[in-house]
Amino acid sequence: MRSETEANRAIALYADTVRRICMVHLKSYTDTEDIFQTVFLKYVLSSAAFENEEHEKAWFIRVTINACKDLLKSFFRSRTVSLEEVLPQEAGVTDDHREVLEAVLALPPKYRNVVYLHYYEGYTAAEIGKLLGKNENTVYTLLSRAKGQLRDALGGDGIG
C-alpha cells in the first residue's frame, strides 16, 4: 500500500487529468467524486511499479476511463443533467472554451476519448489504440469522423 505522501503527490499531479476525463464521460459532479475516490484508492492500494511519469499518467488515464465506463454501466448512477451542470463554472473557462467543450461533449461517446487523448494529451493513434485496447486504424477512423463533426459544429478553421 502506498503512503499518504504518495497519495497526495498523485492527487496533485493527476487530479486535473482525472477531472477532464470525468467531464468527457460523466454528466454529474457526484459521479465525478465517486470516480476520484475509486481511481485514487486503486492507486494507493496498487503495487504497480511505474517506469516513469508518462507510464504513471497512462495508468491513471486508463484506470479513469475504465472506472467511468463501469459507472456508466451501473443502474444506480445519476441519469441526465443539463450540459451547464457538466461544465465547471470556473473563471478560467471562457465563452470560447465553453463553446468548444460543448461541441466535444456533443460528440458520440466513442469519439470523445480519442479527441481528448489526441488533441489535449497529444497521444498518437497507435498510443491511443494501446490505451483503449482498440485497433490503430479504428482510432484513425474515429479521429477522422470526430474531426468532421467538430468542423461542422465549430466552423472549419483547420482542426488537427
Add this chain to the structure above:
Amino acid sequence: MGNRIRDAFDGIHAEDAIKRRTMAYLKVKTAAPSRGAHGRRLATALACFALVLLGMGGWRFYMTPVSAISVDVNPSIELGVNRFDRIVTVEGYNEDGSALAAAVDLQNMSYSDGLNTLMCSDAMRPYLGNDGFVSITVIGDTEEKSEEMRGQITACAYAAQPNVECQCGDRGDIAAAHEAGLSFGKYRAFLELQELDPEITVDDVRVMSMRQIKNKMEELFGSPYNAPFGNGSGDSGNGAWQGGGQHHGENDPLESVI
C-alpha cells in the same frame, strides 16, 4: 482548432474541494481499524459463532432420538424417532436387518409413514411371505407417548394384517438388549421365552425368526400364546412381555439424551 481544443481542456481543473474530499476519503479507507471497528468486528464474529452454535445445537436437537421403534421379523431393525416424530436413525441388529436398513431410506419420514414404507418395500416382501411374523415394539419418552405411538401404528393398514403385532416395550430393556446384540423388540421376546424355558439363551434366540420364537412359545405353553402375539393390538405393559422384564435403566441410551 487543435489549439482551441487544447486551450479549452486546459481551463478544466479539479476543484480544491474534490481533492480535499478525496484525500480525506483515502485517509479513512487506509487508516488502521479503530477500536470501535475492532469491537464491531468482534461482535459480528461472536454473533456468527453464536449462530453456528445455535445451528449446530438445533441440528443436534433434531437428530437426537427420544423414542424408538423395533421392527422384528427375521430382520431386526430399530428406528430412532426424534421429538418431532421423525425417524432420525435406522439401525440393523442382524445381517438381514442391516441389509434392510441399507435398502430402504426412512430418514426424516414420520414414523407411521416410515413404517408403511418399510412394510411395503420390496426389501421386506421376502420376509413377510412363508408365514412371516412381524413384531413392532415402541418405546416413547413417556408411557403416554408409547401408547400414543402404538395407537398411531395400529391404526395403519399394515398393522391390521394378522401376522403383524404392535406393543409397547420397556425402556429398561434397551441397554441389555443392545449389550446382547439384539433389538429391544427381539430381546423382549427372548425374556418372555426364557420365562417359559429357563434353558433358552440369547444365542439361541439370535438365530431364530419371530415366527420361530412365537411357535416355540406356543409349544411350551401348550396352547396358542396370546400375550403379546395373540391379541393383534399388542400389549402396553401388563401382558406376558412385561411380566418377565428385567430393568437395566443405568445404561439407557435414550434416557441419556432426554
